[in-house]
Amino acid sequence: MTARTRGVPVADIERRRDALLVLDIDEVVLQFIGPFQTLLRENGIELHFDSYKLTGNARSQATGAALASAELDGLMQRLYAEQASRQPPAEGVQAALSALDPDVDIVFLTAMDPDYHDERRATLDRAGLAYPMIATERSKGGVVAELARRWDGPIVFIDDLPPNLETVRRSVPHAHLVHLMAHHGFRPHLPALPKGAHAARDWTDAEQIVRAILADAPKRRDAAATTTGRPG
Template sequence: MSRRSVTEGPRVDELSQAHKALLVLDIDEVVLEFIAPFQELLAEYGARLQADSFRLTGNVRSLSTGAALSGSELDQVTMRLYEDQEARQKVVQGAAESLGRLAGMADIVFLTAMTPSFYPRRRTLLDREGLTFPMIATERSKGAVVAELGARWDGPLIFADDLPPNLVSVQRSYPAAHLIHLMANEAFRPHLPPLPNGALAAADWGEAESLILAILDGKPARTRGAA
């Protein structure tokens, strides 16, 4: 299988380096809202999200029948959201301002598991919002990609994602990474599975920026998510 079938965006060895430190960011629920526009789209399909566990399948039900939408039906809604993302997805509050400041201290790379075929639409959306940092859209393990990035940057590498399994993947593949959990929408927060040991939890970008600055300064960073 060719690389281009599973990944879109610059190759790791093509990325420019201005700083020793690297900040790797997931996009959905970290940089761009996902759950809020997803809920709005569900309403158009006559369905509603009721988060009773940390997953979509089984938690989205038809308003008319009460039946749970199947995985394939949820995939269709997700694909529709990605098709319409330029109109539906908004920048997470505080993200653009924090990244503007952090860009003076660390290189920034977006790493998203969004279906790579939607790369051009997301690139257009991010550029329109002034978030011109390089983006890699991939179906590969995020841990594998972060390990490749870590082999190029000499300073601290910080990885932020809303899904604990992605944090676990990065920790396994690149143990030196500093991990931050960040989730813009609170719907699933009560059902959040345990974070990997040492991962930090940020409630919003204000707290995330403080944690990142502490890591870059070599100071202990501790939050309610710290092990």
């Protein structure tokens, strides 16, 4: 079955800068764990943080039994359907992206069910986050690789899931990887990050990391030109 994608085609995204910042949305741009925790409680379910996964950690408050995968998925779909009223922006994201916008192009890349593209687009727009968005079932590494072919400067990818960071590392080895998770509940069980990935505590920290990457890019370009004998 063909992976579904909705949003702006990569070829149609306006390139204004040399540098590109690609952002996951859930737990990076919009809060996810906190709102999902609230939705679960409304349905008599408690979310525990005993391991780095949702499955098995969502349990009935009455019996302690783990929620079946199908029921968990159904509640997640409900969260996406109601995201406009349930998922606020991550703390500090609007200010950070507004400050970075003059220096880097910004694209949202979400693995959310593409059927909820319109709800998410409206949610982001109301929050003043009107950057291009791609909602896809494809590997994020493949999408970032397509984007990287259009931008000549540094590529920065931010996600809350280490496997997604690893997928991008394999597809775009020169990409700079940043881990960011708005909710801290699962952090004690965080899997190892890919080698060289940065860990951001919050958006204040993430903005500083991105700025350092952008500032270092001309130095790397000059060093490469010196090594090859070509002008930068």
